[in-house]
Amino acid sequence: SQKIEQNSEALNIQEGKTATLTCNYTNYSPAYLQWYRQDPGRGPVFLLLIRENEKEKRKERLKVTFDTTLKQSLFHITASQPADSATYLCALEGVTGGGNKLTFGTGTQLKVEL
């Protein structure tokens, strides 16, 4: 069966350091992968999308890599700040009979400490 795995343990890092979050998947052949941020009590917000033919994508302090051989995406936040503290989710698309369903990993909670 299809699975998306993210580290369920919270990641605690110091302000200014680089945070690296991992998303592993099995039984998917995704054309692209998405990353979202979720704050407590709110819906997820889209951050980045990376396609299978893109090894790396950047947006300001965010960087995403996508290795379809390893079936893994890494999400990096450089020069992290306390405001980056949130849960980060990766998402993959699966093609069904009628439409495309979007499935999320369980998310990894990031805490950036002063």
Add this chain to the structure above:
Amino acid sequence: DVKVTQSSRYLVKRTGEKVFLECVQDMDHENMFWYRQDPGLGLRLIYFSYDVKMKEKGDIPEGYSVSREKKERFSLILESASTNQTSMYLCASRGWGVAMNTEAFFGQGTRLTVV
């Protein structure tokens, strides 16, 4: 500013009641989704719809049904609420982009408690 609006932020219902959760989007999106989110289990897809009157089961459809009579509105129905349906419910919508790789927009969530 794009918007997905869920009808209630908090809801308390009794076991056995029929519960309607409403979601409206103003982006003219074809695709709409209902998820529930529970600690340690992440976002799990209940149902989604890719067009008016079209629906597909997600990963956990048991105990739920949906209705999409108009493009902008997607309703989740709990036919007979049970305590194990106490959860945060999130609605999302997305359009058809180039190669269908578009982002999802989420509502603010409805925290449902069944007592």
